[in-house]
Amino acid sequence: MNIFDHNIKDVAKGNVVAILGAQWGDEGKGKIIDILSKHSNIICRFNGGANAGHTISVNDVKYALHLLPCGVLYNNIINVLGNCMVIHVKTLINEIKKIDNNILDRLYLSDKAHILFDIHQTIDSIQESKKLKEGKQIGTTKKGIGPCYSSKVSRIGIRLGELKNYENFKIKYNELIENLMDLYNITEYNKEEELNQFYNYHKMLKDKIIDVVSFMNKNIDNKKNILIEGANAAMLDIDFGTYPYVTSSSTTIGGIFSGLGIHHKRLNLVIGVVKSYLTRVGCGPFLTELCNATGEYLRKNGHEYGTTTNRPRRCGWLDIPMLLYVKCINCIDVINLTKLDVLSGLKEILLCVSYKNKITGQLLEEGCYPFEENAEETYEPVYEKFEGWEEDISEHKSFNTLPENAKKYVLSIEKYLKTPIAWIGVGPNRKNMITKN
Incomplete structure (x- = not known):
C-alpha cells in the first residue's frame, strides 16, 4: 500500500515511511509529518528527547510538540515513543495535558526507552x-x-x-x-x-x-501504515554530524532500526526535509552563514527562533555538498523543500554547490563535507547565483504558477541532488504546500 500522492507511487510500494531532517534541524519537518499523518495508522518517534521541537499550525492554531509525535493531533492514530528516546516524564505529562488528556489512550512508550x-x-x-x-x-x-x-x-x-x-x-x-x-x-x-x-x-x-519491538513488527506484518518522524537532523547525528557540536543520539536512518526494533528491509520510503536556506542553533562551523542584513532578513521572515529555547537561529545559504553527504547516509528517496516563501523579496539568492580548498584550489569530492572545526580557514564555498523574486508566493497551489526565478532555483536544487522534490512549502500552514508533479 502506498500512502502518498500518485506522483511518487513508483518510488515506494510499502507501508513504512520515514521523514528525516537533512540539515541541522528546524527544517519544518512538522508540516509534512502532519499532512501525511492522516494517511497513517501509527506514528513513531525513535530518538532524542525534549530537546526536539515541532511547531505545527492547524486551523491557524499553533502547537509546539517536544516529545509527542505529530499524530497526537488526530484522534484515530496510535503514537509510539521508541527505544532510543530519553524521556523526561514530567515534560511528557505536561505536554499531554496542554493538548488533550485523552492522548494517553492512543500513546505507547517503549519499555527500553x-x-x-x-x-x-x-x-x-x-x-x-x-x-x-x-x-x-x-x-x-x-x-x-x-x-x-x-x-x-x-x-x-x-x-x-x-x-x-x-x-x-x-x-x-x-x-x-x-x-x-x-x-x-x-x-x-x-x-x-x-x-x-x-x-x-x-x-x-x-x-x-510496552515491548515496542514486538508491537512494531506485528503491525507492519498486518499492513498498518507506519509513519516514522525523526527528531533533530542528520548533521546533528552523534556519529555523522559536525562533532562535537551535535546531539547525543542517532538522528539518521540507522537510528530508526535501533530506535524501533525493525530491520532495514521493513523501511519502504525515506523523505528528506530540506529548508530552502540553512540554519543552525548554537555553536559549531557554518561555512555559508550570513552575518549581515541578508541573514537578518532570513531570520525575521522565517521566524527563525528555536521551538525549544527561543534562541535566534544562525542563517545562511543552502548547502548542496551537505545535502549530498546526507543523502549518502540516509538513502533519501524524495525531498520536501520547505520555506521557499521566506526567500521572497531577495534580489539575489546564492546556492553553495561545492567547496574549494583555499590552498590547493581543488574542489571537494562529491559526497564529502568539510568537518574540521576550523574548516572555514581551509575551505570556501563555491556559489551559483540566482535572481530573486518579489511577489508573495504563499497562496500558490501549483509549481507551474510560481515565479520563473523561484522555479529555476527549485529545479537547480533538484538537479544537483539528483533526487525528486515532491513537495514545496510556501507558507506556514498545512494548506501552504505545493505537490510538484
Missing part, C-alpha cells in the same frame, strides 16, 4: 556552564539529553520498563541519584519529591509501557 530525571538537567547546566567559562560551549538546550545518554551508555541508567514495578524502580532510582550526586558533587537534591511524582507516573503509565 530511558528515563531522563531532573538531575540530568542539573548536570547539563553544570557541564555547559563549565564549557562556557572555557570558551568551549556546545550550545545544548540544557534539557539533560547528553547526561541521560551518558547514564545509558555507562549502564547505570533506568529504563521505562522499570517503572512498571514501582518498588524495584525505587531501589534503582536511589542508586542512580546517589551515584550522580557523588560524581558531580551535587549536595542538594529532592529525591522524595521526585519519587512521589514517579509513583503517580507509575499509576498513569504502567499499562502504556
Whole structure:
C-alpha cells in the first residue's frame, strides 16, 4: 500500500515511511509529518528527547510538540515513543495535558526507552556552564539529553520498563541519584519529591509501557501504515554530524532500526526535509552563514527562533555538498523543500554547490563535507547565483504558477541532488504546500 500522492507511487510500494531532517534541524519537518499523518495508522518517534521541537499550525492554531509525535493531533492514530528516546516524564505529562488528556489512550512508550530525571538537567547546566567559562560551549538546550545518554551508555541508567514495578524502580532510582550526586558533587537534591511524582507516573503509565519491538513488527506484518518522524537532523547525528557540536543520539536512518526494533528491509520510503536556506542553533562551523542584513532578513521572515529555547537561529545559504553527504547516509528517496516563501523579496539568492580548498584550489569530492572545526580557514564555498523574486508566493497551489526565478532555483536544487522534490512549502500552514508533479 502506498500512502502518498500518485506522483511518487513508483518510488515506494510499502507501508513504512520515514521523514528525516537533512540539515541541522528546524527544517519544518512538522508540516509534512502532519499532512501525511492522516494517511497513517501509527506514528513513531525513535530518538532524542525534549530537546526536539515541532511547531505545527492547524486551523491557524499553533502547537509546539517536544516529545509527542505529530499524530497526537488526530484522534484515530496510535503514537509510539521508541527505544532510543530519553524521556523526561514530567515534560511528557505536561505536554499531554496542554493538548488533550485523552492522548494517553492512543500513546505507547517503549519499555527500553530511558528515563531522563531532573538531575540530568542539573548536570547539563553544570557541564555547559563549565564549557562556557572555557570558551568551549556546545550550545545544548540544557534539557539533560547528553547526561541521560551518558547514564545509558555507562549502564547505570533506568529504563521505562522499570517503572512498571514501582518498588524495584525505587531501589534503582536511589542508586542512580546517589551515584550522580557523588560524581558531580551535587549536595542538594529532592529525591522524595521526585519519587512521589514517579509513583503517580507509575499509576498513569504502567499499562502504556510496552515491548515496542514486538508491537512494531506485528503491525507492519498486518499492513498498518507506519509513519516514522525523526527528531533533530542528520548533521546533528552523534556519529555523522559536525562533532562535537551535535546531539547525543542517532538522528539518521540507522537510528530508526535501533530506535524501533525493525530491520532495514521493513523501511519502504525515506523523505528528506530540506529548508530552502540553512540554519543552525548554537555553536559549531557554518561555512555559508550570513552575518549581515541578508541573514537578518532570513531570520525575521522565517521566524527563525528555536521551538525549544527561543534562541535566534544562525542563517545562511543552502548547502548542496551537505545535502549530498546526507543523502549518502540516509538513502533519501524524495525531498520536501520547505520555506521557499521566506526567500521572497531577495534580489539575489546564492546556492553553495561545492567547496574549494583555499590552498590547493581543488574542489571537494562529491559526497564529502568539510568537518574540521576550523574548516572555514581551509575551505570556501563555491556559489551559483540566482535572481530573486518579489511577489508573495504563499497562496500558490501549483509549481507551474510560481515565479520563473523561484522555479529555476527549485529545479537547480533538484538537479544537483539528483533526487525528486515532491513537495514545496510556501507558507506556514498545512494548506501552504505545493505537490510538484
